[in-house]
Amino acid sequence: MAQITVAAESKYREKWLPKIQSYDSLEKLTDALVDWRFNSRPPKERSGDYRWVEAKMEEHLAKLKAEKMASNDLLTQTTRGEALDPVRENYIKQAKEADDIIKLESVVEEFRERYRPPIMPVHDYLQIERELCEILLRYRGERWWDLDVQELRKYRGAKMVKADGQFAHSLMVFYPKPKNAASFDKVYMEEHVPLAKKLGAKLFRANKVVSTIPRGLAKPILSALMKSRLVPDSVISFLFPHIDLIRAMSGEGAPYYLTAELHFDDLASLEVAAGSSAAKEAIGHAMEISTGGAPSLMILESDLALDEVAGKARPPVKLTICFPRQPDVDAFEDVWVNDIVPMAMKIPCESLKAYKVTGTVDGSPAPFHRIAELYYNDQEQMKATVCTQEIRDVIAKILSMSPVPLVIISENA
Incomplete structure (x- = not known):
């Protein structure tokens, strides 16, 4: 059984490798990577395959980025050619205006999937993510205390494997x-x-x-x-x-x-x-x-x-x-x-x-x-x-x- 699994993985990944390496456009590969992150998550794709393809895309994008972007642009732009400040301002504005925790979490998640390195320079990505998370945590802290345990579990989609007293x-x-x-x-x-x-x-x-x-x-x-x-x-x-x-x-x-x-x-x-x-x-x-x-x-x-x-x-x-x-x-x-x-x-x-x-x-x-x-x-x-x-x-x-x-x-x- 293990040999069949390995063979299946190799065949699946062999199919993807030339496809990834065929990209020679930063913008097209960036769009493909973002699409993969959003639309191919487990269980649609097996976890190991999902992470492997994502890693290979990121690896190829980093190489193209080093080859095609000017030195000054490497630290000031995304791989789509976007300036960093407008991206930050857009997501911070969306986060502050969100009137629902689900909307706010979606803003943070979207930023992460669209701009996680190598799409955005690491330092700027981490800085913006930190600001977004601070807004998210403040929002949670102000509102989550109003929910009882059952409401919180329902909201978070938590499934109780065993409730109190049900353990052996x-x-x-x-x-x-x-x-x-x-x-x-x-x-x-x-x-x-x-x-x-x-x-x-x-x-x-x-x-x-x-x-x-x-x-x-x-x-x-x-x-x-x-x-x-x-x-x-x-x-x-x-x-x-x-x-x-x-x-x-x-x-x-x-x-x-x-x-x-x-x-x-x-x-x-x-x-x-x-x-x-x-x-x-x-x-x-x-x-x-x-x-x-x-x-x-x-x-x-x-x-x-x-x-x-x-x-x-x-x-x-x-x-x-x-x-x-x-x-x-x-x-x-x-x-x-x-x-x-x-x-x-x-x-x-x-x-x-x-x-x-x-x-x-x-x-x-x-x-x-x-x-x-x-x-x-x-x-x-x-x-x-x-x-x-x-x-x-x-x-x-x-x-x-x-x-x-x-x-x-x-x-x-």
Whole structure:
């Protein structure tokens, strides 16, 4: 299929190349370029072909411009021979007289398509475009605040893919370490899992915590990981599966023993399930069997899924990074969107999930604000990832944050 596509593109572009090169008139080629910009946009022409033809036209026009225009005219005229000042005055006048936002946007768009370089000298084009955009932004600022969200979406032609609350939501349960692990495992698998599956979640998954980097130890351990010259990859690979030993030496216990996830299509589905008698029974049973303390039942909104295939089981090993509640949520969200997520998307893993914690079942404060999950096929694959520059970049960003997140390594229960 790829070869057919390439051949089709080559044939299409081969047809256009001699046609473009046949132009020897600045005015005719300028008119052809403007016509192409206005009348051949996708979907009429495929995006790649549209841009390719436009670029070739611009390239040929620039050559003709250098060959045919006098040196003084290159900086004072368009390729149609128009003086620049009258063009500017015409469009500024139209913009100021526009009494409707659509008309004003059309003025700006028309100027861009008719005069984008090489038709007009770059400096003058940018100057006029800046003036037009200032008028446009002032107009928008004065009037857009009068529109409600629905009117604004309709005006802009915005299509809502999913409205608020319609993103996938999950119920995530964190169980503290029980007094008797073997007894908990037996009761959980034989009694609790059947109760949890009655809630109607589209997916239920339980993970046994293999090791944890508690917050008190996270910073020194992560700092050690960052000092690659002092801590070679072999030591880093050894470190992660032996976090329990480090934790025992420090006297700090693992905060969680098992995590469970119940995934729903949207918030409404989760709320229906949470209000059911089956949920009351399952939650009551969870409280009863959690002998190490009350479990934390958090409501999560999924806002990032990378390389996740519908219907395919998730890989068995999971690296979870839990970001605590933040003193300045807006500042954290800015770092999350602009720094952490772009860097996390570069980390080698089988799939990546990210959640925003929106609340808890009982209304108590949630221990975390954001949760990110990286999935791997086995421990060896995960340990190899720890040695990459991509995860070191994320670690560097995490170290600059306060409070430091909790890192959990778990496997399918």
